[in-house]
Amino acid sequence: MELLIIQTLNSLFYASILFLIACGLTLVYGVMRIVNMAHGNIYAVGAYVAAWTVGLAVAAKFPPAALFFVLLSGAGAAALLGAVLEPTLLRPLYKRAEEYQLLITFGLLLILEDLMRLLWGAHPLTASELPDAFGSFRVAGATYPGYNLFVIAVGIVAAGALWAFVYRTRFGVILRATAQDMRMAAALGVDVKRVYVLAFAIGCFMAGLGGAVVMPISGAVLGMGVDALILAFVVVVIGGLGSLEGALVGALIVGAVRTLGITYFAEIELAVLYLIAAVVLFVRPTGLFGRA
Amino acid sequence: MNARVSFGPLALAAWQLWGSAAVVLVLAVLPWLIDPFQTLQISYGLIFGIAALGFNLLLGYTGLLSFGHAAFFGTGAYAAALALKYLGVKSMELYLVGGVGASLLLGVIMGAVCVRYTRIFFAILALALSQVVWSLALKFFWVSGGTDGLRLPTPTLLGGLVTPAADKTAFLAFQYYYYVLVVFVVAVAAMWLMVRSPFGKALQAIRDNEVRAEFVGVRVRRYRFIAFVASAGFTGLAGTLWVPLNGLTTPDILYWPFSGKIVFMAVLGGFKTFLGPIVGAFAYNYLETFAVGYTIYWQLLLGVVLVVLVLAIPDGLVGSGVKLARRLRKAP
Numbered sequence: 001m002e003l004l005i006i007q008t009l010n011s012l013f014y015a016s017i018l019f020l021i022a023c024g025l026t027l028v029y030g031v032m033r034i035v036n037m038a039h040g041n042i043y044a045v046g047a048y049v050a051a052w053t054v055g056l057a058v059a060a061k062f063p064p065a066a067l068f069f070v071l072l073s074g075a076g077a078a079a080l081l082g083a084v085l086e087p088t089l090l091r092p093l094y095k096r097a098e099e100y101q102l103l104i105t106f107g108l109l110l111i112l113e114d115l116m117r118l119l120w121g122a123h124p125l126t127a128s129e130l131p132d133a134f135g136s137f138r139v140a141g142a143t144y145p146g147y148n149l150f151v152i153a154v155g156i157v158a159a160g161a162l163w164a165f166v167y168r169t170r171f172g173v174i175l176r177a178t179a180q181d182m183r184m185a186a187a188l189g190v191d192v193k194r195v196y197v198l199a200f201a202i203g204c205f206m207a208g209l210g211g212a213v214v215m216p217i218s219g220a221v222l223g224m225g226v227d228a229l230i231l232a233f234v235v236v237v238i239g240g241l242g243s244l245e246g247a248l249v250g251a252l253i254v255g256a257v258r259t260l261g262i263t264y265f266a267e268i269e270l271a272v273l274y275l276i277a278a279v280v281l282f283v284r285p286t287g288l289f290g291r292a
Numbered sequence: 293m294n295a296r297v298s299f300g301p302l303a304l305a306a307w308q309l310w311g312s313a314a315v316v317l318v319l320a321v322l323p324w325l326i327d328p329f330q331t332l333q334i335s336y337g338l339i340f341g342i343a344a345l346g347f348n349l350l351l352g353y354t355g356l357l358s359f360g361h362a363a364f365f366g367t368g369a370y371a372a373a374l375a376l377k378y379l380g381v382k383s384m385e386l387y388l389v390g391g392v393g394a395s396l397l398l399g400v401i402m403g404a405v406c407v408r409y410t411r412i413f414f415a416i417l418a419l420a421l422s423q424v425v426w427s428l429a430l431k432f433f434w435v436s437g438g439t440d441g442l443r444l445p446t447p448t449l450l451g452g453l454v455t456p457a458a459d460k461t462a463f464l465a466f467q468y469y470y471y472v473l474v475v476f477v478v479a480v481a482a483m484w485l486m487v488r489s490p491f492g493k494a495l496q497a498i499r500d501n502e503v504r505a506e507f508v509g510v511r512v513r514r515y516r517f518i519a520f521v522a523s524a525g526f527t528g529l530a531g532t533l534w535v536p537l538n539g540l541t542t543p544d545i546l547y548w549p550f551s552g553k554i555v556f557m558a559v560l561g562g563f564k565t566f567l568g569p570i571v572g573a574f575a576y577n578y579l580e581t582f583a584v585g586y587t588i589y590w591q592l593l594l595g596v597v598l599v600v601l602v603l604a605i606p607d608g609l610v611g612s613g614v615k616l617a618r619r620l621r622k623a624p
Contacts, residue, residue, distance in 0.1 A: 029412075035412050035415075035416065089599065092603060093602070093603075096606070098357075098411055098412060099351070099357045100602050100606060102357065102359070102412075102415060103555065103559055103598060103601075103602050104598070104599055104602045104603070106552050106555070106556075106598065107594075107595045107596070107597075107598030107599040107602065108595065108599065109595070110591040110592065110594050110595030110598065111591070111592055111595035111596060111599070112595075113591055113595075114589045114590075114591040114592035114595070115592065117588075117589065118589055118592070226548075226549065230419075230420070230423055230548065233416050233419065233420060234420060237413075237416060237417070237420065241412070241413075241416075266431070267431040267432060268427075268428070268431065269427075269431075270423065270424065270427035270431075271424045271427050271428055271431075274420045274421060274423055274424040274427075275424065277417075277420050278405050278417065278420065278421060281405070281408075281409070281413070281417060282405065282408070285408065285409065285413070
């Protein structure tokens, strides 16, 4: 029973992080039909900026409660980066073949990877003050780190906020209209450029938030973005590229499989994940929630 | 003036034939003129050239962008290293048979899934499946050596006629270099035949307009599948040739950024031309060797080059060269 609870919480923890990464990937694809290969590196930028600012805040003797707000700097920096990158690098390519779009984001991936090495060095950064501040909780007889519960909560709140934003606000309507038919939306007076910048920045914000909240546990390390991207691909392939519901369900599935995999089949954990993705594509080519 | 030397579909304009002969001649003479390090660089260029050429059968001729070709390159390499480890095989010819065979087999398995899709989904699926191979190589370390990889000493060539000399560098820079060169010429000729054959024309029809190709009677998915498997075989061949030169195979060459490098080569040279990927492979190899020696931030440099390429010269080196030549010829 204890084991079951801990495993469930661990799956939810992974699922929260995965959802934060994958929802941006799928949002950007849904709106502008671009698969951003550098998305994992944006997540890593969130982790690095958060580790850096939290380090500064700790040095400045901030109280632990304030540190949680400092984590948001990672998400903010990622959003800002996204708002700069979309008009400069991606905008010239919307009318070109999608091979070029994949390639330019791959180039961006290489650049960001080394920029992080240049700025923060090759050593991992972390902030153990945050998990320490939380201690651990007793959940139905099992001991569980409180910080992990906080990450799960962040994931749930972020998913709810994104849902409300996309389905319950005026901008959400405009966003969905643009995703459905960009030309028609433009003809009706929607400022498509602005929608694209905002959609891309929101996607980056979520990824940066994911990186920021995972940083105190797994640290900000080089290569974390590339690993995360591959898992996020599995999530969106299972859930359906372009679907937010799909990203949520895909993240829950991948989170559960990872947790089970680490305990029972560590050697083939990744292989099992990719095989699940391949099977889903075989049965439902557009993923569980995808449209053609 | 337009004399053609015709061997069926291997139709070459006279200047193409003489040009190719001249390039091969220069490549054959070079080991005597330059130091062994430079010769090894050319070997790497030739080998990556075969890999990129195989990759481009999909991107340039079939219109499918694979981000998973590291799987085939790595399979070719690991097949040779495992043949030594478990079967004690030391013959390069057997390595080639095993390496190409294994990568063709992997091509059949991956192709059966991947060619059901096109565009982005094809790219992601190829990437995901190649990651399965990578994770297996990493996790089953008692078979594959894990992150340490597997060593492969220099093999015997031509069924034992040529045995490795005591001076490994000299062996690699002369005997093995010529071996690679001959395999390269055969591979390029085979690819040329393939893309000029009715099969190759059908692939190009699929690339340009899938629906029309289907109406003309091309069995689109089967042709894509065959192209996928053939492409896997070429890239696997390159992987097998690469191991003795490198002396070691590690999971890095199965990891997806290596697939990205193969894509990079094809785009750098120009994927819309036959020779582009080969030129791109040479250019990329020199670029990386230079960048790695010059700065630890070589990925940054490569990334900037890629971004500039995509934004400014999407036709690549060869494609832009051809365009420029045409413009100059038109000018009075």
